[in-house]
Amino acid sequence: MKKSFAIMASAALVLTGCHNHDEDHHHEDAHSHNSVQVVNCNSGVELFAESSELEEGEECLLTAYFTSLDNFKPSEGTEAVLSYKGTDGVQLVEGEYLRPGVFHFEFVPGADEGVLQNIVFCGITFDCTGASHEHYPAANVVTFGKEQSWMVDFATETVTSDLLGDVINTVGQVSSTQSEERSVVARASGVVSFAGTAMLPGMTVRKGDPLFHISTEGMSDSNMEVRFSTAKAEYERASDEYKRKQDLSRDNIVSKAELSQARSAYMSAKAEYDNLKKYFRGGAFSAIADIDGYVDEVYVSNGDFVEAGQKLACISRNRRLMITAKVPSRYAAELGHIKDAVLKNAEGHSFRLADVNGRLVAVGRSVSASSPMIPVTFETDNSLGAVPGCFVDVCVVTASEHPVLTVASGAIVEESGNYFVYKQLNPELYQKVQVSTGASDGIRVEIRSGLKEGETVVSKGAVILKLAQSAGTLDAHSGHVH
Template sequence: MNKILIALISVALVTGCTGKQTPKDTHDHEAHEACQSHDDHDHAAEGHNHEAEGHDHERENLDHQHEGKAGHPAGEIVFTKEQAAETDFALHKVEPTTFYEVIPASGQILAAQGDEATVVATVSGVVSFSSKKLSEGASVSRGENLFYISSKNIAEGDYTARTRAAFAQAKAAYERAEELVKDKIISQSEYEQAKLNYQNAKTAQEAVANKTTAKGTGVGAPIGGFIKNIAVSEGQFVEVGQLLATISQNRRLKLKAEVSQRYHGALPTISSANFKTSYDDKTYSLKDLGGRLVSVGKASDGASAYIPVTFEFDNKGGIVSGSFVEVFLISSPKPNTLTVPVTALIEEQGNYSVFVQIDEDGYRKQEVKLGASDGKNIQILAGLEPGDNVVSRGAYRVKMASFSGAIPHGHQH
């Protein structure tokens, strides 16, 4: 009987703990205590698992914080010395300096006075080029034949032959007049006219006498330099005196800036200028090119709303005469100004930033507020402090390095 009672209690205990319905008379105090003991054990185990899970989350967060190169805090952009050595990289230390008020303008590069010469046709006829390589920008020497002009097979006849015949006729008439005037058979004025005709014919003959070839009469360069432009095409008929080409020595150039009338009051303060070309996106300083201010217009010419300001400078290479440029006129000094090179700026949707060095291989992105620019440097109104080291060359490489370190992390339960 005792064995049967013990068996029934055991069944009730198991059934009650699993939540199944049991007869009422099978529940007793011992069963309740056993179930409670079993429940407590399960909750303790579950609590232990939550603790372990919480511990794993903390470890994961810690791992995320320390991802990347050791020794660099989260948010720092790592750009090593080895990476910097592989590109055009430089730093600029921000210090108060003297900046200058800048007047923006548009302008054009022109040849300086005396540095250009024109090539004109010495005879009438059909023009041909002396070389297939003859083109704008080509280098030429003084006296070098650039064109040949042939007057054969045209209605007016061979110009060279006609010039030679005219000279012979004028010479004969002049020699005869010399004899007649001695005997007072002709007047002094008739003699002077014959003499003038002879001199003109002689000049025309000498102009072609030593330059006539099988190709025609050669036309040479009056100065050495570069061909600025060619005004005719091969096979074109030209008249005596017609423009064939322009040659520039290209040693001195002019910068003509067109300044808005709103800056009229500041014109007397202008001392120099920088200009930026469109074909190579390079900024030049007249200070570095031996430039000088030539003239400042007193007013516009009436047809334009702009006032001309002209500079002259040495062409030390690469500057194209006739090109249009962006001009930064240098005006009054502004001491104790913070500036950075324009190459330090990174533009993103109208906002500008620079990269500031915070340790040997670490940088942070810093947004800045900008002031005036002289084409090479730009005023910083806010965002930087004296002593900051800013990336002045290679900023976009640092920007790319910031992208390579921004790897998102997710976690799923």
């Protein structure tokens, strides 16, 4: 509901937006039958220029719009120069800067045809020798001025062929990767207590932080304090014995075999003592975090008795995620040709595997009676905006040997069960065209009829054009809305 309201509000803003610049539009008949238009793209910038009919010796006004094709917003720059054939040969005229991306050029042509030569903007030269007198159809045509398109989330794209294979729509569950998880286990049997005031999922921990204390006090068969004291005493005894025999070996009083035996006993006692010392703190055995991360799950409560080796908690870094999708077994033959996957999170944003540094990890080879679904597992980074345990929509895309025409999913608008796109006739004029659609991976949609490769369509903002056309406030033969 909020999204629909935002689109309607944007359309209302666009429909009234041009009223703010009435005084600057001196070419109300820019799309008339006698208009001259220039469309050219160079270095990521689009030039769209238009004027009334060029007549020799008559003053003419040319309006130029410069659009950055990376974001379809007005290009930065305050200087532009037009080269044209004037009464004294090829002449130059500086453009009048009106506002970002918009310039006026006033000049007197020296001929009726072939007048415009080029426009230089920000060091980019745009060829204008192809200026044309295009005549466009009037049916299902909507005018959407450049300045209107700059006000909204708008973009166009060229219809291309792509190897869009079969698309399998399913759902995947998110989990941490195995390399990103560590289990915290009890290294001794005893009564467990939290190292802090609480141990809750989501808490941040650092490598080496004590998370639990395990007390063996009062347990005759596994009293860790007694074991630690014994290990310490044995280590000190073995250390003294080894040092004593080192001194005696210098005078050849003890043999090398005796010295080696003393050294082995010392190293064994030291390893036992160091291991216990690392985890035995304050009279209790500590369970520590092995990695930086956060607490994923806690399996025990304060005061529980635990056995040695029992899992106490799970720590996760969550830098990489696993997404396991369950695919019906009827698609088994196609799963050997997976080309890509499109993941859609809870906010409705779609990502290809490449967008989230993802890859296909594994495809299941069998099913069971209890679960007749084949697991397909992908690995991604955490930019997906999902957390372990949640679900995301997954479109598994298989490879195809036959290219098909595709457009962005945002180019398609639906009306009474039929599908349409807005085909660009020029950068301010669009024709509503009915299309037949095929498979879709959530980002691209197959076009079976209605368009040709190389044609340009609106890929963002098509819904706003639909609302504007339905409102009936846009005149297909006027240059701008007034």
